[in-house]
Amino acid sequence: MHGGFALAIGSALVNGLMAGGKHPVSIIPYCIVGFEGTILCGTLANLAGVLWHARLGRPALPAGYDERFSRDRFGLLVACEPHEAGAVRSALAPCGAEDIRVV
Amino acid sequence: MSELTYNEINDGVLSPLRPPRRAYWVALVLLFAGIGAALTAWIIQVQLGMGVTGLSKPVGWAVYITNFVFWVGIAHSGTLISAILHLVRSRWRTAVSRSAEAMTVFAVMTAGLFPMVHLGRVWVFYYIIPYPSQRQLWPDFLSPLIWDVCAVGTYFIVSSIFWYVGLIPDLAAARDRFGASHGPVCWRTRLYRRLSLGWCGAASQWRHYGRAYLFFAALATPLVVSVHSVVSWDFAMSILPGWHTTIFAPYFVAGAIHSGLAMVLTLVIPMRRLLKLERVITIDHFEALAQTMIVTTLIVGYAYVLEPFIAWYSGDEFERQFALFRETGWIAPLYWALPLLNVLVPILFVFRKVRRNLKALFAISILVNIGMWLERLVIITGSLSHDFLPHNWLSYAPRPVEITITIGALAFFLFWFFGFTKLAPTVALSDVKEDLLRGRRRAMEAGEAEEADSASREAPRLARSAPGVLAIFKEPEALLAAIRRAKKAGFGRIEAYSPMRLEAVEDALGRRTSPVRYWTLIGALSGCMAGSRWPSARRSSTA
Numbered sequence: 001m002h003g004g005f006a007l008a009i010g011s012a013l014v015n016g017l018m019a020g021g022k023h024p025v026s027i028i029p030y031c032i033v034g035f036e037g038t039i040l041c042g043t044l045a046n047l048a049g050v051l052w053h054a055r056l057g058r059p060a061l062p063a064g065y066d067e068r069f070s071r072d073r074f075g076l077l078v079a080c081e082p083h084e085a086g087a088v089r090s091a092l093a094p095c096g097a098e099d100i101r102v103v
Numbered sequence: 104m105s106e107l108t109y110n111e112i113n114d115g116v117l118s119p120l121r122p123p124r125r126a127y128w129v130a131l132v133l134l135f136a137g138i139g140a141a142l143t144a145w146i147i148q149v150q151l152g153m154g155v156t157g158l159s160k161p162v163g164w165a166v167y168i169t170n171f172v173f174w175v176g177i178a179h180s181g182t183l184i185s186a187i188l189h190l191v192r193s194r195w196r197t198a199v200s201r202s203a204e205a206m207t208v209f210a211v212m213t214a215g216l217f218p219m220v221h222l223g224r225v226w227v228f229y230y231i232i233p234y235p236s237q238r239q240l241w242p243d244f245l246s247p248l249i250w251d252v253c254a255v256g257t258y259f260i261v262s263s264i265f266w267y268v269g270l271i272p273d274l275a276a277a278r279d280r281f282g283a284s285h286g287p288v289c290w291r292t293r294l295y296r297r298l299s300l301g302w303c304g305a306a307s308q309w310r311h312y313g314r315a316y317l318f319f320a321a322l323a324t325p326l327v328v329s330v331h332s333v334v335s336w337d338f339a340m341s342i343l344p345g346w347h348t349t350i351f352a353p354y355f356v357a358g359a360i361h362s363g364l365a366m367v368l369t370l371v372i373p374m375r376r377l378l379k380l381e382r383v384i385t386i387d388h389f390e391a392l393a394q395t396m397i398v399t400t401l402i403v404g405y406a407y408v409l410e411p412f413i414a415w416y417s418g419d420e421f422e423r424q425f426a427l428f429r430e431t432g433w434i435a436p437l438y439w440a441l442p443l444l445n446v447l448v449p450i451l452f453v454f455r456k457v458r459r460n461l462k463a464l465f466a467i468s469i470l471v472n473i474g475m476w477l478e479r480l481v482i483i484t485g486s487l488s489h490d491f492l493p494h495n496w497l498s499y500a501p502r503p504v505e506i507t508i509t510i511g512a513l514a515f516f517l518f519w520f521f522g523f524t525k526l527a528p529t530v531a532l533s534d535v536k537e538d539l540l541r542g543r544r545r546a547m548e549a550g551e552a553e554e555a556d557s558a559s560r561e562a563p564r565l566a567r568s569a570p571g572v573l574a575i576f577k578e579p580e581a582l583l584a585a586i587r588r589a590k591k592a593g594f595g596r597i598e599a600y601s602p603m604r605l606e607a608v609e610d611a612l613g614r615r616t617s618p619v620r621y622w623t624l625i626g627a628l629s630g631c632m633a634g635s636r637w638p639s640a641r642r643s644s645t646a
Contacts, residue, residue: 003629003630003631004253007233007244008244010241011241011243011244012244014239014241015243026245029244029245032254032329032333033244033250033253034631035325035329035631036250036253036254036256036326036329037253037630038627038628038630038631039257039261039322039323039325039326039329039627039630040257040260040630041626041627041630042318042322042630043260043264043265043322043323043626044260044264044626045622045623045626045629045630046318046319046322046619046622046626047264047315048622048626049311049618049619049620049621049623050268050312050315050619051300053617053618053619054307054308055308056271056300056301056302057300059296059300061303062303062305062569063569064571064573065303065600066573066575066600067279067283068279069279069304069601069602070272070275070276070280070302071109071113071276071280072108072109072110072577072602073575073602074575074576074578074581074582074599074600074601075573075575075576075582075599075601076573076574076576076582076585076586076589076597076598077573077598077599077600078571078574078589078594078596078597079569079597079598080594080596081570082570085572088571088572088592091591091592091594092572092574092585092588092589094588095574095576095581095582095585096577096578096581097575097581098577099575100572100573101573102571102572103571
């Protein structure tokens, strides 16, 4: 992991350019590089986090997915054993579902 | 817009993705010709050298750097509309945010061309990139030009990610629409299937997505301020009269947002008409944009007054003579055009009639675009052509190569934007649908309190192939009621699907927090300063 500060400080030490007898490392201007590194790596990690946790990147859609879910309908999938399907149906029926099916 | 249904919004936004008409292709060919002309001019410049441009001593920075600053500035409003207005929960942003984000990405791409064009020897551009060089040559991070590379490079990556992540649910809507109408093997269906990354609108996805989007907005907001501040320091870090001033950062940021908002109006007004989006993008959205421009107009106007005042108040004779030069020298016609085009014209937005007149909005936005480009030209060439030494004073005029590349850059920008309007949804579908729902959300939240005890038990996440019973509802309230009934009946393994984010559903499922925040925090901290062993290791290797 090379952060913005490490990149700027490391570069200054490798270059070793002494100007006016001053130390080659100057922290204040490196704050800009550190800041940009913070934002960049934070964004990339945020992207990685959402891809991982939202399970994105797998083109296969879940069983029972209805294309209307991206348009104007709302779905509820209740996982159950086959013998429980009747109980689930009767629990959901009073809620005004347009369609109830076993998937 | 409130009278629209979710289905009408879907159709209205996705219908423009149908195959384009002949006029579209003609426009695309013309833009391509413009890009070709610019490329030819650039090749001529590379072959013959920078002598074909108007650049010379003392004006070594002119139209190319003007274009760079202008296009980076244009890029700012996309992030303002998407990120900053998202953080402050502004409702009007939803209709124009996606176009503004696309504009941001394409504007940064256009801006990024100009440092390379300006460099002349474009093949050594990679010297500026910090990479482990065999020759131990590293960029000097004390230079504002290197800060610029870091800032603009970061901005491009972050803006692109922000735009793409925002598009994912809408690309899934396009995938489903084209899958239904054109079949699964249609190239568009396959394209959107790949790009939507398997998005299915599950509550478990919306939860992480919503949190991540908030963090993207939170990260992009300070970035947008930093980028044009850093660009302004390209000038302010020097000692030239007119450049060496502390107001440059806020002056540039306000100017960038000013020009960016104007460009949004310039692009979205014709786009709305051509793509028949009048029911989704309404005059109220344009009015809100115009109202925002009043704020930026006042800040820019304040900066215009402050510049000569600082020159006078400083007592510095070089600053004073430079202010006099801008007001009376060869650059004066351009200088005096700035308050007219950038302040006096857009301040007409204080009148409601002007704000709600599309022709007036479009005309004013064009004038502000021209004015803001001229502002950058005046700032950049003015100080260089009139520095400390009278025998060094010269004027500048752009040559045909520079003019061709400048026009070609505009064609390059528009080419990408035209492509975007036919390949991706131009309006943030899920955001607009969520906006519609917001009015009814209060009722849903009231019911939610009754079920606080059941909400505290988090529903486990389902496997994608989990067998079960699927119920489909027309209204989100019914979905919410069904979740509660299912949980009451003892069924805890449930998943909800929706075309927009429903926080009440996430609450009912007991899934509000997202671990994405830890990823972001760790990434940000490591990006700031990790790798402390590395510099010492490098030092010892070179000793």
